[in-house]
Amino acid sequence: MIERYLEDFEAGQTFRSRRIHIDVDRxxxxxxxxxxxxxxxxxxxxxxxxxxxxxxxxWHTAAITMRLLVEGDLKPAGGILGxxxxxxxxxxPVRPGDELRVESEVLEVRVxxxxxxxxxxxxxxxxxxxxxxPVQVLVGNLIVPRRPASS
Amino acid sequence: MIERYLEDFEAGQTFRSRRIHIDVDRxxxxxxxxxxxxxxxxxxxxxxxxxxxxxxxxWHTAAITMRLLVEGDLKPAGGILGxxxxxxxxxxPVRPGDELRVESEVLEVRVxxxxxxxxxxxxxxxxxxxxxxPVQVLVGNLIVPRRPASS
Numbered sequence: 211m212i213e214r215y216l217e218d219f220e221a222g223q224t225f226r227s228r229r230i231h232i233d234v235d236r237x238x239x240x241x242x243x244x245x246x247x248x249x250x251x252x253x254x255x256x257x258x259x260x261x262x263x264x265x266x267x268x269w270h271t272a273a274i275t276m277r278l279l280v281e282g283d284l285k286p287a288g289g290i291l292g293x294x295x296x297x298x299x300x301x302x303p304v305r306p307g308d309e310l311r312v313e314s315e316v317l318e319v320r321v322x323x324x325x326x327x328x329x330x331x332x333x334x335x336x337x338x339x340x341x342x343x344p345v346q347v348l349v350g351n352l353i354v355p356r357r358p359a360s361s
Numbered sequence: 362m363i364e365r366y367l368e369d370f371e372a373g374q375t376f377r378s379r380r381i382h383i384d385v386d387r388x389x390x391x392x393x394x395x396x397x398x399x400x401x402x403x404x405x406x407x408x409x410x411x412x413x414x415x416x417x418x419x420w421h422t423a424a425i426t427m428r429l430l431v432e433g434d435l436k437p438a439g440g441i442l443g444x445x446x447x448x449x450x451x452x453x454p455v456r457p458g459d460e461l462r463v464e465s466e467v468l469e470v471r472v473x474x475x476x477x478x479x480x481x482x483x484x485x486x487x488x489x490x491x492x493x494x495p496v497q498v499l500v501g502n503l504i505v506p507r508r509p510a511s512s
Contacts, residue, residue: 244424246431247440260442260504268443269424273395276420280397289398291411292419292451299445353411 213287215357216319216329223316227278229340232266234306240270265303271310271346275337278312284333286354293330297349302339309340317349321356328355364438366508367470367480374467378429380491383417385457391421416454422461422497426488429463435484437505444481448500453490460491468500472507479506 241250245267248255256264279290304310318332330351337346392401396418399406407415430441455461469483481502488497 240424243428245427249440260439267424267427269420269427273391273418273420273424276396276418277394288411289400294448294450295446297445298449300443 212283212285214285214354215287216321216331216354217357219286219316219319219331219354221316221318225282225284225314227282227312229309229311230274230278232274232304232306232308232310234264237264237266237270237304237306240273241267245269261303263303264306266305266308268300268346271300271304271337272348274310275312275335275346275348278310278337279314279335282312282314284314286331286352288353288355291353293351293353295348295350296332297334297347300346301344304339304345308345310337310345312337326356328353330354363434363436365436365505366438367472367482367505368508370437370467370470370482370505372467372469376433376435376465378433378463380460380462381425381429383425383455383457383459383461385415388415388417388421388455388457391424392418396420412454414454415457417456419451419497422451422455422488423499425461426463426486426497426499429461429488430465430486433463433465435465437482437503439504439506442504444502444504446499446501447483448485448498451497452495455490455496459496461488461496463488477507479504481505 238251249259249261250267253264312335314333314335321329331354332351335348336344339345400410400412401418404415463486465484465486472480482505483502486499487495490496
């Protein structure tokens, strides 16, 4: 497995993921455990909601996005460690049967002033459906170690 | 069930939740599905990680926070609908056996200019462990309908 150190990242790099199918039963079971609101649980209740039909919890979309990121080629050494977010929104609902994938772009790379052995990369991760419409936009700051002197 | 319209919210209001116990097996099974990184999956691998021990995925913490919010007294009419976040961070890890709860404070209430039938409330939701230490801070903007003229 390739692992990337801070020195391996630069602004403008992009990374993509595989696609993942969004299953109606998992939308409902995720919602039952974590976001039990009618528009995430029941098709007929959802019709009269702001979503005009069953929609996945945004937290389900966020969790699936993380899965796709972890599996993808970004691969910071030490793992994907979020130090906070600059932007996080869900521009449109995720529906049963959607096929989601992520595209990430490195926006900025900087060495930590307080911790010279590590740095932070700012990454925009856009989650897209099968029509290439964004369903989630996340701009996060990830902690990445610098390459050890010996390696 | 009480449902609150935009007119029922004002800056300074606070809301609390019950506590929820964080189970080690659910930490691992959530991570296996959504965030399969060693420090969320395996105690011994986690010891050498930045977390110095098994820690819940931040997305698991976020999902549990949503559960506590949905069950709590905030209760906007039409549901808890996030229109985006101003701040989102995980200041410390969530450990197996932690007891989490949330405290929310309304920071701002404003009527929508483009949609006079609704507005937005800005809410800071802090997720705390059993030692009252924040494990997640989330400042979100929620869409809330105005009270219909007839009610």
